[in-house]
Amino acid sequence: MSYKIRLLKDRLSANIFLELSLFSILTVVLIGYGLYYKSSPILQQDTLWHLLSSTEWKPFKNEFGFFSYIIGSLAVTGIAIIIALPLSLLCAIYIAEYAPHRIRQILVPLIDLLSGIPPVVYGVWGVLTIVPYIGDHIAPHFVDYSSGYCALAGGIVLAVMVFPLIVSILLEVFDTVPKELKEASLSLGATEWETTRKVVLKKSVPGIIAATVLGISRAIGETLAVLMVCGNLPMIPHSLFDSVYPLPALIANNYGDMMSIPMYESALMLSALILFVIIFIFNAISRLILYRIENRS
Amino acid sequence: MTFESPHIRVKDLNVHIGGNHILKNINIDIPDKKLTSFIGPSGCGKTTLLKTFNRLLDRNKDVQIDGQVLVDGENIYGKDIEVTSMRQKMGLLSQRPFPLPMSIYDNIAYGPRLHGTTKKKELDVLVEHYLTATGLWDEVKDRLNGSAARLSIGQQQRLCLARGLAVEPEIILGDEPTSALDPISTQKIEELFLQLKDKYTLVLVTHILRQARRLSDYIAFLYMGEIIEFGPTEDILLRPKEKLTQEYVKGYIS
Amino acid sequence: MILATLIIAGSLLMILYTIASKGMQSLTWDIISKVPEGGYYIGKGGGILNAIIGSLYISIGATVLGLVISIPVVLYVNIYAKRNSWLANITRLTFDVLFGIPSIVYGAFGFTIMVYFGLRASLLAGIITVTLLVIPILARAIDEVIRLAPTELSDATYALGATRWETSLIFLRQAIPGIITAILLSFGRAIGDAATVLFTAGYTDSIPTSLGQPTATLPLAIFFQLSSPIEEVQNRAYAAALILTFIVLIISLSAKYFSKKLSKHKI
Secondary structure: OOHHHHHHHHHHHHHHHHHHHHHHHHHHHHHHHHHHHHHHHHHHHOOHHHHHHOOOEEHHHOEEOOHHHHHHHHHHHHHHHHHHHHHHHHHHHHHHHHOOHHHHHHHHHHHHHHHHOOHHHHHHHHHHHHHHHHHHHHHHHHOOOOOOOOHHHHHHHHHHHHHHHHHHHHHHHHHOOOHHHHHHHHHOOOOHHHHHHHHHHHHOHHHHHHHHHHHHHHHHHOOHHHHHHOEOOOOOOOOOOOOEOOHHHHHHHHOOHHHHOHHHHHHHHHHHHHHHHHHHHHHHHHHHHHHHHHHHO | OOOOOOOEEEEEEEEEEOOEEEEEEEEEEEOOOOEEEEEOOOOOOHHHHHHHOOOOHHHEOOEEEEEEEEEOOEEOOOOOOOHHHHHHOEEEEOOOOOOOOOEHHHHHHHHHHHOOOOOHHHHHHHHHHHHHHOOOHHHHHHHOOOEHHHOOHHHHHHHHHHHHHOOOOOEEEEEOOOOOOOHHHHHHHHHHHHHHOOOOEEEEEOOOHHHHHHHOOEEEEEEOOEEEEEEEHHHHHHOOOOHHHHHHHHOOOO | OHHHHHHHHHHHHHHHHHHHHHHHHHOOHHHHHOOOOOOHHHOOOOOOHHHHHHHHHHHHHHHHHHHHHHHHHHHHHHHHOOEOOHHHHHHHHHHHHHHHOOHHHHHHHHHHHHHHOOOOOOHHHHHHHHHHHHHHHHHHHHHHHHHHOOHHHHHHHHHOOOOHHHHHHHHHHHOHHHHHHHHHHHHHHHHHOOOOOOOOOOOOOOOOOOOOOOOOOHHHHHHHHHOOOOHHHHHHHHHHHHHHHHHHHHHHHHHHHHHHOOOOOOO
């Protein structure tokens, strides 16, 4: 092959590859813009503040208040993180600092497998086990009646779904704490647990925050698994055992039916936009924190 | 010290990496078909200087290179230079051997294939020739299609040398090429370098003074990004003029 | 600590146990090998072959399309661009952020572009939307292996007079096990995702014969059947969930296997 053709190939590939790279960066902008464009009609009709703070959701009267859906999303996400964070943290500490090599080798792939299970399967599992258990055994102790399809069920299913994400990021973060630092602490007479608490955890605070934020954004955007177990009634929940209706479920349940009402589509796109913006910001921040940790090590 | 027609001539070379002044006003002539060694303590810039010769350095961000490197009288940092063909003139032997992820045969044939030799018969001849030249032929002739990664590290380094020779370079750059090798493999590589001096211009970075003494015709001593002294091997090692060189050669600084 | 670990590991086993025990009860050969017959959704005969095939089409299509886009980008970032250049960092951040964007947002966005280009809900629209979902997965996984390949490898090829394109080919060869792992990861994610195909792929009882036709998918087959009031149909949802879980587990396990097994020539 002649030298010129080789150089030509090189330049041609460089151009195409560069364009593809720029295009993929542009995707983020395109998604944001596309959703904004679609939701602009409703933003012209009402102020954003009104949309976010009103509980009135009457598509046929052109009233779209997202407040109960936002509360729904916050409720399931909050419950999920409250359950998942301490458990994941303890689990990650165990795997990183205490578990014998062989157990570690079993646990890490097992947790990876957990992350591969499709959301809909989590949903089926939730319907089969969590929902009836809450309805029959837990809720009766606290409230008169609950079907089991409630905020708590959504939170538990979500917690199980974010375990693998948080644990795997935490393991990476703990890995960046220099071994010498731990050895120094141990050789000063600190116990294993003191070392973990005062050296490893202290050094990992930004990483733990980043993992939590990533966990939150995963939970807040999860659709099908939550939709299947949380009841989907648009109201402000008064207890863990009330139904909630998170934003992603709102989109998934109503898309397709809404074509007859023009503002309806716009409202649903706005909820997608809200999710996109929140998750974009959360992800960007936590990734930047994680990059910094990576560079430090 | 200057030569009339050096193979490489470095003129007023300054290199900054990320705001640090790594190489300061380097001027040096590398003579044709001789072995020139760069010695000096680690971090003195000797590897950086070597990497400016085939422009591998400017692949990094934050690298600023000023000045000229003339190879056969042509500035390789000039505007119209074709980096790819320029690099082909220079073989590189790195600290650790890096065989390409393919068979022994394909490792040697990789360069010639790129540059237009595709006939199996010609390639066979080339592969045997260069493997013989590096003393590997008898050791690997029965497993040419085996993975190069399975060779011992010393064999891998000789394979890398053979691979580099197969693109017919004029200059061979060695960046501490024996630092990962055992004494016997080191000796083999050193013997090869001595043989190659007849045909190629060799530039060797080393931190082993005895190696520099065994192999080189000329030695440049670098310290903190500057060339402190450059001259024939005996002069630098036995009769250094500069105080820093004396201290380094005696082992006071390292 | 050990208790926390047991809860997390136990939840996985519990999910698998629940799905397996429920699913086995109603899993029959008919479900795997037949498309829905008349009256299927009120409990009559047939199976979900349409959804299995549809999901395979979408996952394969999206993974292939995703590779065509992600491999060049990863090569550009690692080999063509300077190390740690501004563009490389921005691209990495972009993929990391896109990785976190939920599939419902991709679904909504996919639907808007579908409407914009006048496409109907179809196999093609489904593939395009799922491609958006898998590109970051593929790019991140491939980037990880290519970034970790030693820089001396590129030094070596450049010193032999190779161009960046030729160097890229060597890096790809080096990264084959990683690329296979990435493909499996992406395939597993694509086949299990419901929210992306909910509005874009449609749903039908027949197996699609062209890109323009709508198609059923496994996750949606589970979802729709589970919301049926008829117990017979619900039970089939469990069987479908078992099939999906089985496929995904096989994929994850083979991904594990490949990521451990190094290629023959890898250094």
